[in-house]
Amino acid sequence: MSKDIVDLITASPSARNKKRKLNGKEKFWLIFRYVSLTFIWFLVVMPIYVMVINSLKGVKNVYLTNAFKLPEKLDFSAWSVAWNGTDYFPQAISDSMTRTLFFVIQSSIISAIIGSINGYVFAKWKFRGSNIIFTLFLFGMFIPYQAIMIPLVRLSTEVGINKSIYVLVLAHVIYGIPICTLIFRNYYESIPNELIEAGRVDKASMIRIYRSIILPLSIPAFVVVLIWQFTSAWNDFLFAIFLTGGSPKLSVATTALNFITGSSNQIYYGVNMTASLIVSLPTLVVYIFLGRYFLRGLLSGSLKG
Amino acid sequence: MSKQLNLNKRPISSKIGGLLFVLPSIITVIIFVYGLILWSVNVSLTNQNSGTKKETEYVGLKNYTDLITDERFTHSLGNLVKFTVVFILGTLVTGFIMALLLEKGIKGEGFFRSFYLYPMAISFIAMGTVFNWLLNSARDEEAGGLNLALQKIGLGFLQNDWYVSQNGAMFSMAIPAIWQMSGYVLALFLAGFRGIPDDMREAARVDGASEAQIYRHVLFPQLTPTLLTILIILGHISMKVFDLIIGINGKSYVTQVVAVYMWEATFDQRNYAKGTAIAIVLLIMIAIVVVPYLRYNSKQQAYR
Numbered sequence: 001m002s003k004d005i006v007d008l009i010t011a012s013p014s015a016r017n018k019k020r021k022l023n024g025k026e027k028f029w030l031i032f033r034y035v036s037l038t039f040i041w042f043l044v045v046m047p048i049y050v051m052v053i054n055s056l057k058g059v060k061n062v063y064l065t066n067a068f069k070l071p072e073k074l075d076f077s078a079w080s081v082a083w084n085g086t087d088y089f090p091q092a093i094s095d096s097m098t099r100t101l102f103f104v105i106q107s108s109i110i111s112a113i114i115g116s117i118n119g120y121v122f123a124k125w126k127f128r129g130s131n132i133i134f135t136l137f138l139f140g141m142f143i144p145y146q147a148i149m150i151p152l153v154r155l156s157t158e159v160g161i162n163k164s165i166y167v168l169v170l171a172h173v174i175y176g177i178p179i180c181t182l183i184f185r186n187y188y189e190s191i192p193n194e195l196i197e198a199g200r201v202d203k204a205s206m207i208r209i210y211r212s213i214i215l216p217l218s219i220p221a222f223v224v225v226l227i228w229q230f231t232s233a234w235n236d237f238l239f240a241i242f243l244t245g246g247s248p249k250l251s252v253a254t255t256a257l258n259f260i261t262g263s264s265n266q267i268y269y270g271v272n273m274t275a276s277l278i279v280s281l282p283t284l285v286v287y288i289f290l291g292r293y294f295l296r297g298l299l300s301g302s303l304k305g
Numbered sequence: 306m307s308k309q310l311n312l313n314k315r316p317i318s319s320k321i322g323g324l325l326f327v328l329p330s331i332i333t334v335i336i337f338v339y340g341l342i343l344w345s346v347n348v349s350l351t352n353q354n355s356g357t358k359k360e361t362e363y364v365g366l367k368n369y370t371d372l373i374t375d376e377r378f379t380h381s382l383g384n385l386v387k388f389t390v391v392f393i394l395g396t397l398v399t400g401f402i403m404a405l406l407l408e409k410g411i412k413g414e415g416f417f418r419s420f421y422l423y424p425m426a427i428s429f430i431a432m433g434t435v436f437n438w439l440l441n442s443a444r445d446e447e448a449g450g451l452n453l454a455l456q457k458i459g460l461g462f463l464q465n466d467w468y469v470s471q472n473g474a475m476f477s478m479a480i481p482a483i484w485q486m487s488g489y490v491l492a493l494f495l496a497g498f499r500g501i502p503d504d505m506r507e508a509a510r511v512d513g514a515s516e517a518q519i520y521r522h523v524l525f526p527q528l529t530p531t532l533l534t535i536l537i538i539l540g541h542i543s544m545k546v547f548d549l550i551i552g553i554n555g556k557s558y559v560t561q562v563v564a565v566y567m568w569e570a571t572f573d574q575r576n577y578a579k580g581t582a583i584a585i586v587l588l589i590m591i592a593i594v595v596v597p598y599l600r601y602n603s604k605q606q607a608y609r
Contacts, residue, residue: 008496012410013503018522033406037417042404044420047435047484064441065447118327125323133331135603140338142595144545146567146584148341150348150577155341177330193326206322235428237548241568254430254548260436262555269438276431287426291419292315298425300491 004190006296055079055274059089062270082274089268091248093275096256100234101282103165103252108229111180114173115225116218119184120210124196134138134185136201141178141301149242156243165250167243170235180225183300188214220293227290228297231283238249251280342588349581354428368582378583381566384475388562389481389543392486396539399483400490407491408498418495422488429485433552436481440553442468474559482549486542490535497531498524537598541591563587 022030030041054062058075085092121127122134152171154161161170171298191214199209237254244250261272287294352364372378403421407414424432439450442465452464467477501524509519547564554560556569563583571580 008499009492011499012414021603030411036402036403037411037413040406041417041420044424044484047439048423048433049346050435050439064438065453066442068440068454077497096312105456115571117329121323122328125326127321127324130327131603133327134347135599136339137330137334138599138602139592139595140334142339142541142591142599144564144584144587144591145343146564146580147345148587149584150571150581151341151344158501176332177334181330193465195590206326231426237428237430237551246401252346254428257434258430258552261437261552263484272434272438276434280427280431283426283428284423287423291422295422295492298489299496302493302538 005299006292007296010292016113030117051277051280053274055082059268059270062268062273064269069225071247078268078270078274079278081268082271082278089271091256091260093253093256093260093278096251096253097278099165099250100252103169104172104230104233107169107176107233108226110169110173111176112222112225112231114177115180115184116215116222117210118177118181119221120214122181122185123188123191124193124214125206135140135183137178137181140175141182145175145238149238153242153245155220160253162243163250164246167251168233168239168252171239171243172229172236176229176232179228179297179300183225183228183297184218184221186300187218187224191217193201223290224297224300226285227293231286231294231297234283253259323368325425342585345581346585348577349585351578353578364578368578369586371579372582372586377558377561377566378440378563380562381561384560385544385546385562387475388479388482388546389540391476392482392546393536393539395479396412396486397535399487400535401494403487403491404494408495413475418491421491424485427485428552429481429548430552432481432485433549437553440480442466442469442475468554468557468560471559474554478553481553482543482546485549486539489538491539493531493535494528497528501527520596531550534598535603537594540594544587544591544594607609 050067053070054067055069055078058077059081061075062078081089083092083094086178090235122130153162156167161167195213196209199213204212235255237258240252240255241258244252244255246255246259248259257275260275350363350365350366351361353361411417430582441450441452443452445447449469455463465473465477466475474498505523505527506519507521514522545564546562547568550560550562550565551568556565556573561569564587567580567583567587570576570583
């Protein structure tokens with residue numbers, strides 16, 4: 001198998017160039033690269049910068065004309081308004097945030113367990129037709145969910161689950177099966193078959209091999225899948241808006257934010273920016289601390305190991 | 306233990322065992338992916354519409370043929386094509402430039418790379434809120450946000466109406482999308498560049514090739530498979546675009562795309578037959594791009 005894709009990305013070859021002294025032309029290109037990289041860096045950081053500085057200007061003093069200016073004095077009032085709400089800004093996001101956290105954690109854990117079992121079978125216990133079935137699974141990860149949404153909404157209404165946040169747990173678990181299976185399968189493919197054979201020689205059953213050989217080796221893949229499912233369910237808007245029907249009792253982070261910023265609160269830009277920032281924080285924190293695993297999940301969507 | 310065991314010759318029980326463990330997932334996928342798609346197709350062939358109290362009956366392909374003459378649908382489709390072209394080209398070029406700047410390795414690469422990739426951790430809805438504000442159409446003295454920033458850096462002539470007028474609407478939707486997805490292209494190209502063995506560069510250098518020639522004739526041809534992957538990933542993301550548009554401009558006509566129109570038909574017009582027909586058209590468009598890729602991929606897997 002080829003080298004791991006994330007290792008390729010993060011393996012900077014700078015070390016081998018270090019020894020030589022640069023001539024004039026090479027110096028020019030080095031400076032050119034740094035200038036360009038810095039310029040792009042400013043563009044990339046800009047929206048977050050706008051969110052952060054405008055969340056510190058208070059509720060009233062935020063105008064588009066000074067959107068890029070630093071606050072004259074720090075004022076955290078927009079944070080408490082966005083989080084708790086007030087009389088003129090009734091949509092607090094605290095409830096939606098806790099609700100999202102509650103359902104996202106559950107759906108990620110269930111998805112990871114299912115993905116691990118599926119991945120184990122598709123990588124190490126192939127049966128007749130398993131490759132075709134696996135490809136049919138993968139198609140489920142590329143479909144536009146609109147194509148199943150109307151029947152899904154009807155089904156959930158008939159079962160009555162649309163009144164509970166578990167409708168989103170189920171949706172993310174079900175439609176997460178393909179990607180979670182893929183990530184685990186690719187990971188288990190890299191585990192040498194000899195380990196399984198050793199277990200088989202010892203007459204261990206399939207489940208036994210999974211429990212005592214595969215599972216202890218699976219932690220990195222679990223982290224990747226947990227993070228991937230966490231991020232995609234947290235950032236999901238499509239399932240949330242269709243399956244909860246925009247009901248405020250079931251609003252999650254994205255639907256609440258969309259309601260806030262799409263409603264008549266357009267004048268409170270500071271609060272809007274703060275709410276966007278708060279909603280983005282959990283996934284940003286995950287990215288900052290576990291970026292490698294995040295990247296691996298992201299790239300598995302391209303079907304490359 | 307060194308004895309060779311053929312993994313394909315397993316006892317029957319373990320083969321069935323494997324199937325048993327994935328069976329619940331297989332059934333779930335069959336029902337919730339393929340079953341519900343068929344259900345959608347079925348609805349799209351009827352006149353099901355909760356706005357009217359008529360009996361539901363089959364109308365054949367009427368919902369599909371109606372779409373052809375539906376001005377809002379063709380408008381959405383046209384918008385989607387514009388968006389797709391600008392988004393794919395923009396993301397490809399930006400991501401490729403980022404990869405070119407980084408691929409040789411540079412001090413501080415980790416710093417730049419981490420920042421370039423963070424936008425993908427943030428939701429389109431949250432980013433949409435920011436861009437909804439920054440892409441304000443006021444110009445010159447009243448300008449704020451991006452128009453003001455353009456003035457400040459001496460590019461005042463680039464000031465734009467953004468998503469307010471039809472001309473630049475899809476272009477201004479593509480800007481945040483490019484902003485968000487360039488990192489993805491960067492990551493894939495970077496992996497592509499670094500997967501090329503160093504010997505190839507060295508050999509070309511020994512043969513007296515200039516740096517530019519090495520890129521053009523040695524490195525770029527090696528990136529063709531990466532490019533193909535990127536095009537397919539970006540293509541299917543682009544056709545599905547929904548949150549981003551809703552986040553910035555809601556359901557407004559000027560920026561409406563197919564997925565947004567499907568939502569409107571379903572929720573506002575309560576016309577489920579039309580909603581499913583639009584969704585199935587979208588599914589077919591995406592399948593045309595994705596299915597050949599999946600087939601190619603599964604053949605590759607078989608050779609491993």
